Amino acid sequence: MDGSLAEFLDQSVWTGKVYIDGWNDGTGGTEAVTAPADGALVGTIGRATARDLARAAASAAAAQPAWEATAPEERAAILNRAADILQANADELIPWIIRESGSIPPKAGIEIEHSAGFLRAAAEAALEPRVLALKSVDGREAEEQLIRVAHGVVGVISPFNFPLILSIRAIAAALATGNAVVHKPDPRTPISGGVMIARAFEDAGLPSGLLHIVPGGAEVGAAMCADPNIAMVSFTGSPEVGSRVGEACGRNLKKVQLELGGKNALIVMDDADLDIAASNAAWGTWLHQGQICMATGLILAPVAKAAMLAEMLATKAHHLPVGNPAMDACALGPLIVEAEAKRIEAIVEDAVAKGATLHVGGKAKGTMFPATVLSGVKPGMRAFEEEIFGPVAVVVAYTDEAQAVELANMSDFGLVGSVIGSDVARAKALGMRLKVGHLHINDQTVTASPIAPFGGRGRSGNGSRISGPAIWEEFTQYVWVTTKPAATPYPF
CATH class of the missing domain: 3.40.605.10 (Aldehyde Dehydrogenase; Chain A, domain 1)
Incomplete structure (x- = not known):
């Protein structure tokens, strides 16, 4: 300096x-x-x-x-x-x-x-x-x-x-x-x-x-x-x-x-405004390159809306430049070390090899990793199972509320859950079925307060x-x- x-x-x-x-x-x-x-x-x-x-x-x-x-x-x-x-x-x-x-x-x-x-x-x-x-x-x-x-x-x-x-x-x-x-x-x-x-x-x-x-x-x-x-x-x-x-x-x-840490699910309900849901998902997933314990690790959307949501996220990703924040105007900076970028790249490759769709990103350049979007992610893929700790949006389709809760609760982690929907009472009722330490209704997952107890369940x-x-x-x-x-x- x-x-x-x-x-x-x-x-x-x-x-x-x-x-x-x-x-x-x-x-x-x-x-x-x-x-x-x-x-x-x-x-x-x-x-x-x-x-x-x-x-x-x-x-x-x-x-x-x-x-x-x-x-x-x-x-x-x-x-x-x-x-x-x-x-x-x-x-x-x-x-x-x-x-x-x-x-x-x-x-x-x-x-x-x-x-x-x-x-x-x-x-x-x-x-x-x-x-x-x-x-x-x-x-x-x-x-x-x-x-x-x-x-x-x-x-x-x-x-x-x-x-x-x-x-x-x-x-x-x-x-x-x-x-x-x-x-x-x-x-x-x-x-x-x-x-x-x-x-x-x-x-x-x-x-x-x-x-x-x-x-x-x-x-x-x-x-x-x-x-x-x-x-x-x-x-x-x-x-x-x-x-x-x-x-x-x-x-x-x-x-x-x-x-x-956590593998935090954001559930988009069938009555949610998709523009607002995509905005919340993008912020929760890509803030600080996804290197946050509260980062949105799974974006669960109804089958009829999952593809559209993934495309909306991909559009946002294209407009998020990656660079050196000390010198460049950028939305995403570097990952902490190059080995982390390589690990995340391998998670993306595993998902694609098992049938997921890569919409944008997915390739590291040194410590730099672009905003990435995967859809069609399912249990058994590393992108579904692991805390990625990188800028990868993981879109998972669900058929009904019971399956959304089941998918969110499959994780061994239990830090944060979020639910976005127009019917607030219904969204909260669903959210209370999640095994988490923090629950946010109509908000993304990266939320904390100096006056609120912070912590989670399970591996969190x-x-x-x-x-x-x-x-x-x-x-x-x-x-x-x-x-x-x-x-x-x-x-x-």
């Missing part, structure tokens, strides 16, 4: 460093961060090892009790200041997000605004009552309370696709409820997913020792799941890695929160939630306290 972008995210402060009690050298050396669009150098960060993780966890454990004892109003004020700082520096930060994650500018702007929203929602949650009075049932006239207390140190592991949002939503929730945090961002996006957050909290006045950023590989994640100073791990990522995180945390008796996670009322449910635990006016004797 040029010197004009150096005031807040000054590279001289963090280049080659990890964030453990301030900016320091990691024991794993340094690592270059490159842009997925063209391979250009974005920056250089420090690389942490398991030894660094242990040092960070010990520091966090030492700092946490004083933070939990800090007045909620003070914790909230720091969170709100961090939100202010992100928004005030948006013009500087957005270009970093664009280059590092391959985001188009509007998506990068969403990251800033939604991250600020998560911080402000967590600040509000910090002020909520954490004590619940209980009625004594044994006649001892004791005062009984349930008090929510912090776990201690929370480990956070975040992915590359929305690196700022998907890091800060857990970090903010943990800090709001009195925990300290050790955070491992995705090694491909450690600036947006780590450096920005550390700098925002530094300037917001977060006391030392409460937030540590440890960029690194699987070794660091494994150490996080085993370290005795870390009481909980919040993980967002793939089901394959998430299952290993869950197993490791279970083996070490840690609380674990898993948000693992372990039933845990994040944000809204789930902040206190997930990031604290109950202590049952009884208080008698004076001690009394027992018959022994």
Whole structure:
């Protein structure tokens, strides 16, 4: 980045460093961060090892009790200041997000605004009552309370696709409820997913020792799941890695929160406006190249309308240029790595070989993958079964509502379902038959809110939630306290 972008995210402060009690050298050396669009150098960060993780966890454990004892109003004020700082520096930060994650500018702007929203929602949650009075049932006239207390140190592991949002939503929730945090961002996006957050909290006045950023590989994640100073791990990522995180945390008796993705169905009902349905399907499928856990993975349409809907989507796809969002006016940027583009190309080829129709797209060029439309997709094809995590619209025809529900519920995932139709009551009744954690009537699947619990069923996670009322449910635990006016004797 040029010197004009150096005031807040000054590279001289963090280049080659990890964030453990301030900016320091990691024991794993340094690592270059490159842009997925063209391979250009974005920056250089420090690389942490398991030894660094242990040092960070010990520091966090030492700092946490004083933070939990800090007045909620003070914790909230720091969170709100961090939100202010992100928004005030948006013009500087957005270009970093664009280059590092391959985001188009509007998506990068969403990251800033939604991250600020998560911080402000967590600040509000910090002020909520954490004590619940209980009625004594044994006649001892004791005062009984349930008090929510912090776990201690929370480990956070975040992915590359929305690196700022998907890091800060857990970090903010943990800090709001009195925990300290050790955070491992995705090694491909450690600036947006780590450096920005550390700098925002530094300037917001977060006391030392409460937030540590440890960029690194699987070794660091494994150490996080085993370290005795870390009481909980919040993980967002793939089901394959998430299952290993869950197993490791279970083996070490840690609380674990898993948000693992989805194969999300958008059901177009027979009374839906097809123009509006196509618009919703296009946005849900192609936003950020489909690299979103909430992306529309299946577009279910009545047999009589499926072909027309596919053609409408193909027309839209032709008008969505792919390019380097740091330099080009484009609707789709790059996928995170070329291997992902090749994997998605193989999914498209499998569908075509098994009888699906390819309307547009389907071929990778490096990390670039165009908006793609497949129709005639059926169970048994990879495009139907797998979370594609790429810009492929998968149109599936159904004969009646029962089959639409059956097709949507075939997935092992259970994150989001959407239904579009003119009869709202009928659409909602159908939607409530879907096995999902989020249901949207007359909207597409990529919808989230800082005040709504986020999470899903099945391979989409372990039933845990994040944000809204789930902040206190997930990031604290109950202590049952009884208080008698004076001690009394027992018959022994």
